[in-house]
Amino acid sequence: MHRRTFLMAGLATLAAGSQASAQMKMDDMNAMPGMDHSAHGMPGKPPASLMLKQGEALRDLPRLANESAEAGLFRARLTPAPATARFVDGVETPVLAYNGMTPGPLIEAFEGDRIEIDFTNDIPGEDSTIHWHGMPVPAEQDGNPMDPVVAGASRRYAFDLPAGSAASYWFHPHPHGKTAEQVYRGLAGIFLVKPKADPVPSAYGDTVLVFTDLRLAADGSIPENSMMDLMNGRVGDHVLVNGQKTPALDVPLGAKRRFRLFNATNARFLKLSFGAATMTVIGTDGGLLEAPVAVGDVLLAPAERLELVVSFDRPGEVKLETLAYERGWMGPGKPDDSGLTLLTVNVASEAGEPMPPLPEKLRTIAALGNATVNRRFVFTEKMGMGANGMEMGFFINDVAFDMKRVDVTARVGEVELWEVINKADMDHPFHVHGTQFQVIEHERDGKVSPPAYRAWKDTVNVARGETVRLLLKQDLPGQRMYHCHILEHEQLGMMGIVDVTV
Template identity: 65%
Template sequence: MNRREFLLSGVAALVISGPAAAQMQDHSEHGMPGMEGMSGEAGKMAAPRSSLALPEGAPLRDLPRLANRAREPGHFEAELTAKPAIVRFAEGIDTPILAYEGETPGPLIEVTEGDKVAIRFANRLPGEETTIHWHGMPVPAEQDGNPMDPVASGADRLYAFELPEGSAGSYWYHPHPHGRTAEQVYLGLAGAFIVKPRQDPIPAAYGDTPLFFTDLRLAADGSIPASTMADLMNGRVGDHVLVNGQKKPVLTLPAGSRRRFRLFNATNARFLRLTFGTAAITLIGSDGGLLEAPVTGLRAIDLVPAERAEVIVAFEQPGRVVLRTEDVDRGWMGPGRPDTAAELMTIEVTQEQAEPAPPLPARLRRIADLGLPVATRRLEFTETMSMGEGGMKMGFLINGAAFDMGRVDVVTKAGQTELWEIANLADMDHPFHLHGTQFQLVETERDGRVSKAPYRAWKDTINVARGQTVRLLVRQDQPGLRMYHCHILEHEQLGMMGVAEVRA
């Protein structure tokens, strides 16, 4: 029996009992992964699908904005609170959630590169620590919201940082507490953070529309159920995909429109392959902002959990255009792999003709060459399953080790360029995320075939497909402790995370 057959037969035969159902609620002080002895909701192989229908077809809403209370130009000052809230996803049924400022998604934070940012965060989650991780943003390590720096329930914390020139891009923010990240995100804590450039090369006539993708699972009573065994193994995939918190909203545009969209995958584990029907897509930006030059003629955009992209979509003819996500086979353990294809949004293109828009510049920005690496590191992603006392034990490991918050796994030097090899030896795809910096893809290798990066881009999250090795140029510019991990949040939580110490 090969390894994959063993894993799947073990899953099929799994009998779960004992005390470890509390693991996803409260990790041990050592934070070790494993799903041994899980019972209750977490012991179920798959969650039953709810018959609750969500309202569809409302006009696409703008994300609410976090108010800037600063009076001085070049400053952004605000207050942000995380607390329980009640919302109605389904007609007439209340759903308890966790929310920033009572909203899910949380309010859009918009600043300009060069701004000094000061956000006073209030944790009003009863009995739970949390943090705010400014995903992808070049903030000091002590402001990064990593698990070693929790904000206690009832406490406040000032996050303060200055955004350097050249940091314009589409980022997001979410919790990163030890052992509760996955739950706090799927219960509603996530929001978009856009850093605008001082001079934007994209014509203003193209607009600037964020599309923030989350997914949702509802029980019959309207509550958000706990994760199942299948969720822990594969990552939690909800039954409904929401765009800016709405099910299948509608955007109306005149024919001939060129529209700029910022795409955010803020789900726990859903892989997106986005298409706009036959409408042509031009890629202009990735995680860390604009590309050097537009990439034209695309028909689909792939976004793994936590990944972002900026695109221009041309809506030439009147009619109905559907934004869809196609089904993505990213590997699955056990039965019940969901069909992840779905309609996400409709663009109604009217007979009215748009004003002719200026052409897209051939050159968008310059992206610095990080130079030759002075060191090489290799990280290997593996999954393990074995029998032990109390039943089956499963873990998600990097270089054979599960996350330990008290252990430093990598020591590097600020300003030093390194080549990182991320090798996925596991049976499913794992999106890799590194805190504190943006990296550059050099090449990928699979089955002996090497593919060079098609263009230079700043990235902080990238998929590492099963059987694939991804090579990245990495440079950390600020000292301190930084996390690296799989951004399937359940896998991060079950061990697939490490700590890098950046020394001055």
């Protein structure tokens, strides 16, 4: 039987059996929820009785206050705990939040700063961590699943921000077997590392746009993952921006705005356009590009970040909208992600202050050089009947994640070429902890193409049938993760450990 047919046949068998279960390919997780065909169990079908508040002014994410008076030291506290949010008037939704905020808070620090975050896990009965996504932190500070903070316990995360680390990072939990749930329940925050001197004109502002998605049951609660969520990754019914549905932003005519885009969803791919407004990419996961690049649209895979400068040269409404993108889907309930309005920018008829030009050169990104080690990582998924019923898993090099197994051993400072090959039925965004890498080429259907620009990245989308080649080196020793950043797939086994030695 053809492999794609096998997957679909397996899904049909599962849907037909009321007692069918699935076994996750992880060392300590067992049965998955069954198929749910209710309105809130399928993406794109929100309960009709729940109408989210829309059109409010775009809010800034609250800043995490620095409790230190010492220059160059940022010290604060972060506590994940149950909280409530009001997405719908008169309805309280139970969530998880850092310091009562979801999404958020936003941490802002500078290159060269010392960071000390006192973390207390107040999630009842669950381990948690903080993973500083993309940040150059020591392995023991990285919030890996091998280093959990049990419920009720505390620890301090402490690290220094080296020169050249200015970028748009974010943080989220990474506990073994609970990452997906803790993120979709609300745990995600932003970490901006600023340079001492920024080449982007300050007149453009610095606006953070964090994309999350939300699914609500009829009673306003957040339902658990269904079988479809586990297969495809959880896609909610509503895309939120800074926790709001279709917020609005007012700008004067002729304004140029700097936007930092963060895809903090579990599994949603966002192909985005500002319509007729001119978009220029100035940065990616690991900070600024060497030079600005004009674009018509951008693709933001789960966990990716982009910095844009958008020029608003015509009065009236400008909408940040989603465009169609085929990321692959197994089974029924495929969401239609095209034509969603995420943000409305109201451009005034009166001009504001003249805007300075964007510099032609932003910084220099040195090439990593020739690799001394080549590695291959092949993504596959499997589903079939086993001793415990329907079994499924997502794999790298034909093995599922085992927290007690080291998959790769690398050396500090050694440049490696990684070939990431996607033989699965959908796109998979690939993330490496502890470093930023440079994509050098894409290959699909026999066609090899270079990236549009040189950039530092920690997450790259690997499309179905595609091979992505990237160069990386780890500068700090210790165990690091590499995994698909569709969080449900990570939990179903698509993750490995690289042990970096001196």
